[in-house]
Amino acid sequence: MSEKFALNVEEKPVTGTQSIDRACDLLIRVINSEDPVTLSELVSTTGLAKGTTSRILSALERSGLLARSAFGGFESGPVLNQFAVRGGAYTALIGSLTPAMERIADMTHETVSLAVTGHNGIDNIAQVEGSYLLGSRNWVGESVPSHCSAAGKVLIAFGGASAPSTLAPRTTETITDFATLDAHIRKAREVGYAVIRNELEQGLISVAIPVLDSSNKAIAALSVSGPAERITPGDELHIAQLMRRELNQVQGLKQEGAA
Known part of the structure; x- marks a missing residue:
């Protein structure tokens, strides 16, 4: 029960500064990494739900701040470059x-x-x-x-x-x-x-x-x-x-x- 409840809380959509904070955290982690970072690695290091992490990364990718490497990891995108x-x-x-x-x-x-x-x-x-x-x-x-x-x-x-x-x-x-x-x-x-x-x-x-x-x-x-x-x-x-x-x-x- 407690595990299911925690999952539901984590998957709730967030708004305002919390969303911005999470996006900034993910962006900084990718930029500071010497190699492209996978979705699984970011989920593990941030503690965010996989769905939440995926949605934020997709938004950062659409804006050009992040991009997918040839092997599927995330790296700095064309705008940052x-x-x-x-x-x-x-x-x-x-x-x-x-x-x-x-x-x-x-x-x-x-x-x-x-x-x-x-x-x-x-x-x-x-x-x-x-x-x-x-x-x-x-x-x-x-x-x-x-x-x-x-x-x-x-x-x-x-x-x-x-x-x-x-x-x-x-x-x-x-x-x-x-x-x-x-x-x-x-x-x-x-x-x-x-x-x-x-x-x-x-x-x-x-x-x-x-x-x-x-x-x-x-x-x-x-x-x-x-x-x-x-x-x-x-x-x-x-x-x-x-x-x-x-x-x-x-x-x-x-x-x-x-x-």
Whole structure:
């Protein structure tokens, strides 16, 4: 009787934080294991019922956090693997470009940002503040829509991101039709940089250039951002040229070091 009662309690569905705790526990156990972990092993080490464990693992597998090995065990999935690879790559990218970002910030006195293509838009991964007390906000860790981001426009223009399927407005000046966005992308490809004026936030101006790999495909974007009263239309080309010069210097040094 007691054994049957315990089994019924264990098989009851759980909700809220208990479900999350169990999923996290299983995920951590799989990640920390050197070899793929079987369902039976996880049932044994966690004390969870086989049905409960199987349901949680299936959910983690559907989300891409876990995957089945060739022998049927569970191991880290494509989503976790992607973050691991990108995390290491971003550390190197940030380290190599930070000196250039600091020089650009010193010369323009404005905020300099480094962004990459993310899952839901453009992810800001590094930022160097300018000297003005009134500057741009800290964007690191935030994602913004590509169609109203200067970084997003150059990433699309140079093959580093796909054009969005929807163009939701962020301000009254956000581009919301695909023909206009396509024109902006073509211009960015032609001149080598992109600009937003009041498209992401009212009063915010940003100029961005692509960071290109050896095949001239964008892997990231550098941008300078500030208020409209300081970055005028006449400043845009100068800022883009300044960023390109500093970026070329960094990439030239890297190529010399590899030679």
